Amino acid sequence: MTRGKRTQAAELEVRLLREGIIESKHQVQAVVCDDRGRVLSVAGNSETATFARSALKPFQALSVTATGTLDRYELSDRDLAIICSSHQGTIEQVRQVFNILWRSDIEASLLQCPIPEGKSSRLQYNCSGKHAGMLAVCQQRHWPLNTYLQHNHPVQQLIFGKVAELLRMPAAEFIHAHDDCGAPTYLLQLGQMASLYAQLASGQNLDMERIVRAMTHHPTMIAGEGEFDTELMRLTEGELVSKAGAEGVQCIGRTGEGMGIAIKVMDGAKRAKYAVAIHVLQQMGWIDPSVGEILTESFMTLGKFKRLEVIGELSIL
Template sequence: MSLSSSFGSSQRPGVPPLEVRLLRAGITESVHRVHAVVCDKRGRVLMRAGDPQQLSFMRSALKPFQAQAYVSSGAADLAGADSRSLAIACASHAGTPAHAREAFKILWNADLETDQLQCPPPRTDASPLEHNCSGKHAAFLATCRRMNWALDTYLQPDHPLQQQVFKGVGELLGLPGAELVTARDDCGAPTLQIQLAQMALLFAHLGGSEQPDLERLSRAMLAHPELVAGEGRFDTELMRRGHGLVVSKGGAEGIQCLARMGEGLGVAIKVEDGASRAKHAVTLHLLRQLDWLTALTLEELEDQFLAPGPGLRLEVSGELRFDAMAR
């Protein structure tokens, strides 16, 4: 279903963005402006801070929807993929041996070779399996193998694989996939430029129960948060402590998206200057306002992520406001 008609209105009253301040010895050193929005599965903007129409590339927060083709094509089932394989297909991982092994397993089960991955090695002496997107690329290749699509051009926007990804995203947004704006992500795969509320809508679907393929992926991410990012990383630690209630997937340049499992609610966050520290601070601030996690869980995460160094502290001002035009 498409976004509600009120979403596109230019007459909606303004709601100020959130602000994140980096304090050094209690003195403000830097300030970040942040937009955030909450949507339901019908595309209604329920709460917001800043501009829900803010355009941005979704970057790695798109990965669960890129991995959907791996599931919907039957490639995952054909290879006997378990929940660990599905989690690594959605991952922006740390490149540890455990992460590389899971990405390799996808290739092995599809009779593919490591040198067919087109994600660049992170170092001159490294394997492409160590690239943080290797799970996504392995799933891409396994899907192409299943569908008898060309393997050497799988990253091209006009490749049947990428066209299938665009179609799937378009269906969730209620618009033709051909209308989506694409650009090359750092790993070589296409990413999409969409509105912040559209990102929240996608994650509302990810956390809902009406899309079986997406539910398999979200459940896999929650079952294996250590594969989605890595030990000590934000998405992993949030999902590990979230009691199976919150799916978290960040992207570069200040993108963070969340889904509340079983409730069909999605959150999308964009930091104007792209700072990761600001998106993490805002995520915890909003989770407290939304009451999605316990106070103890939030305190633990705040202790870990809101003090980036000795004498430093991140503070967030502002809040989500209910959208007066939602209906």
């Protein structure tokens, strides 16, 4: 990541108001970068590091687009979207995951993601699409299927290499750990995550362009009805690509313009990251006022007596 003149500014604060009285506060950092890694705007510190969690999924999906796996098994953009998803386990979404396995001639029992509490199948786990995509790549490349989550497995090394290449950093410098689903995730600076999403949305890479098209054309696959990523991409009609991660991570790219946003709520609160995303998108002029009003009503109005407000602005570098 290329550093700007400075990369630190005041954090944003999200307040939960109960009938106008402050009840809780969340501290949030946010960074805007271009596709060359330059920090354009910041609240907090662009070098704050956090695990990318599910915001990494579009880049894990590069293993599918870059290896010819999509064409080999005649997978569709809907399949590619579910590979990038953190889905709700609906019948439609589960069937899409199963379609990937069926076309790749892979048994569902080979999935190594957990079975969700109260459910009966690994297919219903929110990361099952990502796992199915990894298995499809392994099948296509004749790599071992039963060890695909190990960090030294060829499919994980392929993903690792793609991320390192995009960030123009030696792979040896990255720190990894296991996500809740068992797959490796990476400790990245917020500026690095924003730069990744700027590159994803830039339209300069055919594999990433196809991933963006799949996500924005099939937003219901990415999360589900009423979820932030789905509603934002649906309302902006392909202008923004959005992917949430656990523990207060949210990333957004503006398609065709090579700009990306990365957000981290320091206490991990989901409600705060959506409030900040709306606030930052409005400040950057990336959403129309009418879209902002709809999102505010859905994600910042928490009931009859509670609402969220964001204090502070991004500092323009």
